[in-house]
Amino acid sequence: MNNIQSNAARILQNNKAEILDQWHQQLILNTKSLVESIGLNVMKQRTEEFLDTLIDALTQDDDFEGDSYDNARNLMTDISRQMTLSSLTPSEVTLFVFSLRDIIFPLFQTNMDAGQLAAHYSLVNSLIDRLGVFTFTVYQESREELMREQQQAFMEVSVPVVRIWDRIIMIPLVGMLDSSRTQQMMETMLTALEDYQSKVAIMDISGIPVVDTLVARHLITAASAARLMGAECIITGIRARISQTLVQLGVDLSGFITRTTLADGLQLALKMTDQKIG
């Protein structure tokens, strides 16, 4: 095994310039979009780094999961991330790695006798396969990271508090009200109550598709917290079907002021704060 690895490494090292040259040509021919999006110079730099790492990895007697392949994996991570950022598809990134195989194999053929060939093929084959598959893992990871970031960004905009009139704030609730969003909603609402010296908070649940016991519990918690600060909560957007469902569920909202429409809620809020529009 060791013998084959070092032999393969030697052949690659001796023909480095030729391999790179052919690889570049192949990449320019077959994966045009890749070369276009990362640029010719970056591509040349990347291919050279990659080949160096591959040779380096081959000279170590270790398998792909081992420590000596850390460099190879790190470089692969780096390359796939960069390419993903340039909005290349994972297939294109994988092709970048796989295309090297077509160049190495003919080289082996001219440099050794048939008896040795099979072992060398399978070694380089499995190595390149693993590196190629690895790019997919990296691609997926970077996508998931992006998704987490977007989720975070979405969380921040998802609970706006609007000051609609003097001493009246409104919180339009949309989508799913889970624990972390409720926590955020409460914080924003309570801070706004303090900042604007508001006396009434209108929570509009028109945009919540399913009002179940969890949503109800969150609403009750938020309304109770507001009440502790001397403010009243008006829950608006309770439509006929939601009202019936809540009663059947046994949710008791009788301690809270509720209205069907936001307009009704606003009217009531104005009355509670002794104000008139116009």
Added chain:
Amino acid sequence: MKGPSSKDSLDISVANYEDVILARQKARELMQSMGFSLLAQTRMVTAVSELARNMVVHAGRGQMSVNSVEKLNQKGIECIFQDKGPGIQNIDQALRQGFSTSNSLGLGLGGAKKLCAEFDIQTTVGKGTRVTIREWKTR
């Protein structure tokens, strides 16, 4: 208990709160396509929400299947929630208003029972729980 014959069937594995949303959407979609009233949809979907979340909270994960069913001349929807969780020690207590082992309102399971036309629960402590709910289209 032998259920009515089923036609379409859809299985969803429920392991987190996002899956609960998906479960709700699938139930709603089927009810919409069958022409259930908005009120019936809301009731059933709310029950689905409670039962699917119960699986996540108490059993960690579970399976929900949504089926369209028929009996005599009536069409209906059936949702089966099956988990391999700890089971329920005392069903009567669990169905009672305000009883909860998880710091919730304690209305979900009992509420789900009241929300749909048919409700069946089978549970074995240490083995898991199976809840079947059905709603029939009135005509």
